[in-house]
Amino acid sequence: xxxxxxxxxxxxxxxxxxxxxxxxxxxxxxxxxxxxxxxxxxxxxxxxxxxxxxxxxxxxxxxxxxxxxxxxxxxxxxxxxxxxxxxxxxxxxxxxxxxxxxxxxxxxxxxxxxxxxxxxxxxxxxxxxxxxxxxxxxxxxxxxxxxxxxxxxxxxxxxxxxxxxxxxxxxxxxxxxxxxxxxxxxxxxxxxxxxxxxxxxxxxxxxxxxxxxxxxxxxxxxxxxxxxxxxxxxxxxxxxxxxxxxxxxxxxxxxxxxxxxxxxxxxxxxxxxxxxxxxxxxxxxxxxxxxxxxxxxxxxxxxxxxxxxxxxxxxxxxxxxxxxxxxxxxxxxxxxxxxxxxxxxxxxxxxxxxxxxxxxxxxxxxxxxxxxxxxxxxxxxxxxxxxxxxxxxxxxxxxxxxxxxxxxxxxxxxxxxxxxxxxxxxxxxxxxxxxxxxxxxxxxxxxxxxxxxxxxxxxxxxxxxxxxxxxxxxxxxxxxxxxxxxxxxxxxxxxxxxxxxxxxxxxxxxxxxxxxxxxxxxxxxxxxxxxxxxxxxxxxxxxxxxxxxxxxxxxxxxxxxxxxxxxxxxxxxxxxxxxxxxxxxxxxxxxxxxxxxxxxxxxxxxxxxxxxxx
Ligand code: G6P
Numbered sequence: 001x002x003x004x005x006x007x008x009x010x011x012x013x014x015x016x017x018x019x020x021x022x023x024x025x026x027x028x029x030x031x032x033x034x035x036x037x038x039x040x041x042x043x044x045x046x047x048x049x050x051x052x053x054x055x056x057x058x059x060x061x062x063x064x065x066x067x068x069x070x071x072x073x074x075x076x077x078x079x080x081x082x083x084x085x086x087x088x089x090x091x092x093x094x095x096x097x098x099x100x101x102x103x104x105x106x107x108x109x110x111x112x113x114x115x116x117x118x119x120x121x122x123x124x125x126x127x128x129x130x131x132x133x134x135x136x137x138x139x140x141x142x143x144x145x146x147x148x149x150x151x152x153x154x155x156x157x158x159x160x161x162x163x164x165x166x167x168x169x170x171x172x173x174x175x176x177x178x179x180x181x182x183x184x185x186x187x188x189x190x191x192x193x194x195x196x197x198x199x200x201x202x203x204x205x206x207x208x209x210x211x212x213x214x215x216x217x218x219x220x221x222x223x224x225x226x227x228x229x230x231x232x233x234x235x236x237x238x239x240x241x242x243x244x245x246x247x248x249x250x251x252x253x254x255x256x257x258x259x260x261x262x263x264x265x266x267x268x269x270x271x272x273x274x275x276x277x278x279x280x281x282x283x284x285x286x287x288x289x290x291x292x293x294x295x296x297x298x299x300x301x302x303x304x305x306x307x308x309x310x311x312x313x314x315x316x317x318x319x320x321x322x323x324x325x326x327x328x329x330x331x332x333x334x335x336x337x338x339x340x341x342x343x344x345x346x347x348x349x350x351x352x353x354x355x356x357x358x359x360x361x362x363x364x365x366x367x368x369x370x371x372x373x374x375x376x377x378x379x380x381x382x383x384x385x386x387x388x389x390x391x392x393x394x395x396x397x398x399x400x401x402x403x404x405x406x407x408x409x410x411x412x413x414x415x416x417x418x419x420x421x422x423x424x425x426x427x428x429x430x431x432x433x434x435x436x437x438x439x440x441x442x443x444x445x446x447x448x449x450x451x452x453x454x455x456x457x458x459x460x461x462x463x464x465x466x467x468x469x470x471x472x473x474x475x476x477x478x479x480x481x482x483x484x485x486x487x488x489x490x491x492x493x494x495x496x497x498x499x500x501x502x503x504x505x506x507x508x509x510x511x512x513x514x515x516x517x518x519x520x521x522x523x524x525x526x527x528x529x530x531x532x533x534x535x536x537x538x539x540x541x542x543x544x545x546x547x548x549x550x551x552x553x554x555x556x557x558x559x560x561x562x563x564x565x566x567x568x569x570x571x572x573x574x575x576x577x578x579x580x581x582x583x584x585x586x587x588x589x590x591x592x593x594x595x596x597x598x599x600x601x602x603x604x605x606x607x608x609x610x611x612x613x614x
Contacts, residue, residue, distance in 0.1 A: 001027050001028045001073035001075075001099065001608035001609075001610055001611055001612050001613060002027055002028050002070060002071065002072050002073050002085075002098070002099035002100075002178075002195075002612075003020075003021060003023075003024025003025065003026075003027035003028065003070070003071040003099065003194070003195045003196075004024075004068070004069070004070050004097045004098075004099050004159060004160075004161055004180070004193070004194065004195050005017055005020035005021055005024065005068070005069045005070075005192075005193065005194045005195075005199050006066075006067065006068040006069070006097075006161040006163075006171060006173065006191075006192070006193040006194075007065075007066065007067050007191070007192055007193075008065075008066050008171040008189075008190070008191045008193075008218045009065060009185065009187065009189060009190030009191065010065060010187065010189065010190060011065065011190070012062075012063060012064065012065060013036055013064050013065060013066060013067025014034070014036065014057075014062040014063075014064065014067065016067075016192065016199070016203070017034050017036075017067050017068070017069035018034075018050060018053075018054055018069070019199065019202075020069060020192075020194055020198075020199030020200075021034075021050045021053075021069045021070070021071045021199075022050050023198040023199045023247060024071055024194065024195055024196070024198065024199060025049065025050055025071050025603060026401055026402075026403055026602075026603065026608070026609040026610070027071060027073060027099075027195060027608055027609060027610050028071055028072050028073025028074075028608045029048075029049050029050075029071060029072075029073070029603050030047070030048075030072045030073055030074045030079030031045065031046060031047045031048065031071075031072045031074075031079050031080070031081065031083065031084035031085075032045065032046060032048070032049060032050045032052070032053040032069070032070065032071045032072070032084065033045025033046065033053065033069065033070050033072075033084040033085050033086055033097075034053065034057070034067060034068065034069040034070075034086070035067065035068050035069075035086040035095035035097075035163055036062060036063065036064025036066070036067045037064050037065075037066040037067065037095075037163050037165065037168055038063045038064040038065065038066075039168070040165070041088075041092070041093065041095055041163065041165040042060070042061060042062075042064065043086055043088065043095060044056055044057045044060060044062075045081055045084035045085065045086065046081055046084060047079060047080050047081045047084065049071075049603075050071060066163055066168065066171055067163070068086055068095060068096075068097045068161045068162075068163050068171075069097070070084070070085035070086060070097040070098075070099075072084060072085060073608040075101055075124070075613055076101070076105070076122060076123050076124045076125075077121055077122030077123045078122070082120055082121050082122075083121045083122055083123050085097045085098060085123075085125060086129075086163075087120075087121060087123060087125050087126040087128075087129045088120075088126075088129055089129040089130050089132065089133035090117050090118070090130050090133055090134070091133060092165075093133070093164060093165040093166055094129050094132060094133050094143075094162060094163070094164045094165070095129070095162070095163045095164075096125065096128055096129040096132070096160055096161070096162050096163075097125075097160065097161050098124075098125040098128060098158055098159070098160045099158065099159045099160075099178040099179075099195055099612060100156060100157035100158035100159060100160075100176075100177055100178040100612060100613070101124060101156050101157055101158075101613050101614075102124040102125065102127060102128060102154055102155070102156040102158065103155045103156040104153075104154065104155040104156065105124035105127045105156075108127045108131055108153065108154075109127045112127065112130050112131065112134060115134065117130045117134070124156075128150065128154070128158075128160065129162075131150045131153065131154075132146050132147055132150045132162065133146070135149050135150050142167075143162070143164050143166075143167045143170055143172060144170070144172055144215070144217045144219070147162060147172050147174060147215060148215055148226070148228055148230065151174055151176070151215070151228045152228055156176075156177075157176060157177030157178050157358065157612065157613070158174065158175070158176050158177065158178055159173070159174070159175045159176075159177075159178035159179060159180040159195060159210075160173060160174050161173040161193055169219060169220050169221075170217065170218065170219045170220075171191070171193075171217075171218045172215065172216070172217050172218075173193055173210070173215070173216050174210075174214065174215040174216070174228070175210040175211070175212060175213075175214055176212045176213050176228075177212060177358070177361075177384075177612070178195070178356075178612045179195055179196060179209070179210075179356055179383060179384060179612075180193065180194075180195065180209070180210040180216075181193070181194055181195070181196060181197050181200060181207050181208070181209050181210070181382075182207060182208050182209075182210065182216055182223065182235075183197070183200035183203060183204045183206065183207050184204060184206045184207065184208065184223070184237065185203060185204045185206075186204065186206075188221060189220075189221025189222075191218050191223060192204065193216075195610075196380065196383075196610075197240050197242060197382070198242070198247050198399060200240070201240050201242050201243075201244060201247070202244055205239050205240040206237060206238075206239060206240075207237070207238060207239075207240055208225075208235040208236055208237050208238070209236070209238075209382050209387070210225070211233075211387075213227050213228045213229070214226070214227055214228075214233060215227070215228060216235075223235070238382070241381065242381075242398075242399060246398045246399045247399055247401065253595075254402065254591075254595075254601045254602050255400075255401040255402040255602045256402030256404055256406060256495070256587075256591055256601050256602055257591060257601075258402075259400055259401070259402050259406045259407045260406050260407070260453070260584070260587050260588060260591065261453055262397075262398065262407050263406070263407050263410050263449050263453070263584065264446040264447070264449045264450040264453070265398075265446070266396070266397040266398055266407040266410065266411050267407075267410050267411060267414050267445055267446050267449055267580065268446040269396040269397065269398070269411070270395050270396050270397060270410075270411035270414040270415050271414050271415075271418060271442060272396070274393075274418050275418060275421075275439055275442075277436070277439035277440055277443055280425075280432060280435055280436060280439065282418070282421075282422045282425060284393060284418065284419075284422055286375065286391035286392055286393055287419070287422040287423070287426065289391055290347075290373065290375075290390075290391055291426050293347065293373060294347070294423055294426045294427065295426055295427055296345075297325050297345070297347055298325070298326070298345055299325065299326050299327070299328065299345075299346055299347075300319060300325050300326070300327045300328070300346070300347045300348075300349060301327075301328045301329075301330060301335075301340075301342070301346055301347070301348045301349070301367070301372075302315055302316060302327060302328070302329045302330065302348075302349045302350075302351065303330045303331075303332040303335050303348060303349070303350050303351075303360055303363045303364065303367075304329075304330075304331075304332060304350065304351040304352060304357075304360060305331060305332050305333065305352075305357050305359055305360055305611070306357075306405070306490070306611075307353070307404075307405040307408070307409050307487060307490060308351040308352050308353060308357075308360075308405070308408075308409075308412060309329065309331060309332075309351070310409065310483045310484075310486050310487040310490070311351050311409055311412035311413050311416060311483075312329040312349075312351050312416075313329050313482070313483035313486070314413050314416060314480060314483045314484075314579045315327070315329070315349070315351070315412075315413075315416035315419070315420070316328075316329045317479065317480050317483075317576065318416055318417055318419075318420035318576055319416075319419070319420045319423060321420070321576060322420040322421055322423065322424035322429065322430055322438075322576075323420050323423035323424045323427060323429055324424075324427065324429040325423065325427075330363070331359075332350075332357065332359040332360040332362070332363040333359040333363075333614070335363045336359065336362050336363040336366050342366075342367050342370040342371075342372050343370070343371065343372070344370075344371035344372065346367070346372040346373070347372065347373050347375060348363075348364065348367040348368075348372045348373070348374050348375070349375045349376075349377060349419075350363070350364050350374065350375070350376050350377065350378070350385055350389065351377045351378075351412055351416075352376070352377075352378050352379075352383075352385050353378070353379045353380070353395075353397075353400060353405055353408035353412075353609075354378075354379070354380050354383060354609065354610040354611075355376070355378035355379065355380045355383025355384055355385040355386055356380070356383050356384050356385070356610045356611075356612050357385075357610070357611050357612070358611060358612050358613055358614050359611075359614055360385060361384055361385060361388070362614070364376075364385065364388060364389070365388070368388070373390050373391070374388070374389040374390050374391075375389060375390065375391050375392050376389035376391075376392030376393075377392060377393055377394075377395060377412055377415050377416065377419075378392065378394060378395065379394065379395045379396075379397050379400065379408050379411065379412075380399075381394060393415050393418075393419070395408060395411035395412055395414075395415050396411065397410075397411035400609075401602065401609075402601065402602045403494070403495075403602060403603055403604055403607050403608065403609045404491055404494045404495050404590070404601075404604065404607075405609075406491075406587045409487060409583060410449075410580050410583060410584075413579050413580050413583075414442075414445070414580065417438075417442065417576065417577065418442075421435060421438055421439075437574075438574065441573060441574045441577060442577070444573070445573070445577060445580055445581075448571040448573065448581060449580065449581065449584060451571060452570055452571060452581055452584050452585070453584060453588075455569065456568050456569070456570070456584065456585045456588065457588060459566075459568050459585075460568065460585055460588035460589045460591075460592055461588075461592045463550055463566050463568075463589060464589055464592030464593045464595075464596055465592075465596065466566075467521050467548075467550075467593065468496075468593050468596040468597055469597075470498060470519065470520075470521055471498065471499060472498065472499045472500070472515065472520060473489070473492055473498055473499070473500040473501075473520075473521050473522075473523065474489075474500070474501055474502075474503065474508070474512055474515070474516075474520060474521070474522045474523070474547075475488045475489040475492075475500060475501065475502040475503070475522075475523045475524075475525075475586075476502075476503055476504070476505040476508055476522060476523070476524045476525070476535075476538060477502070477504070477505060477524070477525040477582075478504060478505045478506065478525075478530075478531040478534065478535055479530050479531055479575065480530075480575055480576055480578055480579050481525035481527065481578055481579060481582055482502075482503075482504045482505075483579065484525055484578075484579045484582045484583055484586065485502035485503060485504075485505075485523070485525060486502035487502070487583060487586070488500075488502060488523055488525075488583070488586035488589075488590070489501050489502035490502070491586060491587055491590040492586075492589070492590040492593065494590075494604050494607060495590055495591070495594040495599055495601050495604045496590060496593045496594040496597050496599055497597075497599065497604075497605070498593065498597075505524065505531075505534070505535050505538040506534065506538065508538060508541065508542070509541065513541065513542075513545065516542055516545040516546075516547040517545065517546060517547070518546040518547070518548070519548075520547045520548065521547070521548045521549075521550055522542045522547045522548065522549055522550070523550045523551075523552070523586065523589070524538065524539055524542070524549060524550070524551050524552070524560075524564075525551075525552045525578075525582045526539060526551050526552065526553050526557075526560045527552065527553065527554045527570065527575075527578045527582065528553075528554035528557060528572065529554075529574075529575040529578075530575045536559060536560060536563075539551065539560060539563060539564065540563065543563055548565045548566075549563065549564040549565050549566070550564065550565065550566045550567075550568070550589075551564035551566070551567040551568070552567075552568050552570060552582050552585055552586070553567050553568070553569055553570070554569065554570065554571075554572050555569045555570065555571055555572055556569070556572075557569070568585045570582055570584070570585065
């Protein structure tokens, strides 16, 4: 986590840095800071958000045609002003920003302290700025070489950018494990650096993504790239496809609301061009390439974190139902540390919105080392996971800025549906008739989502008004809607800070039922097709204990509507597609509750969208 930006060029850096940091605030918002170079090196930093930094810099000297900026999600050292980046070297001549973790910082720090270095912060990052200067002075090398040698002593993950008062025509950055993009302007000698492309797209669409263990040096207006082993590299230049409008709120009060309402389009985009309902053919190259492997698969492992893990659970149900292959869904963080059995015959699917989640990446690297085929389902184009997988499918949901994931989840489930059907097609495990029915129904989903957003929005606001002050909430679902219950509960706790738990509906009687009294709201997904009667019984059990039922039901249902305290109708669809629809009112419910509680919906406390630390 943490977001970094940098500018090198003929213009003043300040505005780009501030705007860029605001775009990257989703990566962490504990503190923010900038360094500007214009003869002298000026550093302004503050606990809190970028807006607080702007206030602190107000009236100060903000000139500088080279600059670096940082928005922090605290790992080492509490989120205060001293620990905010940039961090200076011993002499104060070098300023450095960092996203990641320096694992051996304590050892490096000890040696530097013995050599007389005095540290001001509790961060791992400050060690790097001191180390680079120590090497530069001792070895009598230039800044680039000093950075290279320093990085050879570092264990950990980083994206760093360095400015030095004594090298005003140089800007150096490096990457290992944390993302870094370099934007190349049409104007010669102008460069923009950032953790992702969102701060850059307004200025240029020509970029290069740095690879692990690469250092980029901009010196006298020219860019060169080399590895930390001193091997020169040619940059792979590409054009960005993001539009600027996708990064703006577009009239909505929050990004989260905008992203919820974008779902008819994002779901459509995630399936667009990937199947032809007429000819019953798939156009997913990744599936074609691995058809013979898929035919003979004995097992699929899905690894993910957070909301993406919930999508993975839906994926398990889908692939097992249609593809008839056993699927295991793993928390990436657990999977990587328990010496799992992985063979060359396995297909490991990673699901990640950001494509940067450190635990997911590490799990994949381990699986890849053991010979498994790695398939990625990611949203951010060019991010780390798609770059290390053998094959994959982007979700094409567009940039998701709200920290709580919404449209990325429904796009992931859509792509997983296509994947399950594609696998089924390759293995011949479903009939052509069934495939045709599924394609036809999938085609209707964007329209159904659009209608649902209109029909349930007001009701979600009214229910939110009633329950906004509850301390706890339960979510129940069965089958395909069990992961939806988990996701609904996660959404509520993430953005409203209400304690919420999701359970398989039938598990309620094995513990959670003890919590139910007249104050406990229970959100139940009780759609018509499968297990309907069973879920109705579960609702009765809650009602018998005076719990309050908020039911998600299929349009026209009068049975549950009669016993529930509140009900929200969703359009009828295939059982396996209900997660996409049932999730929508749960997103809106959480959103309105959080707004009514005065919470910062887009940037909930303590969270970050892109979790690049373990
Ligand atoms: C963070 C975010 C979640 C997200 C999870 C996994 O915790 O706050 O919204 O689901 O990371 O992220 P990924 O980018 O891998 O989907």
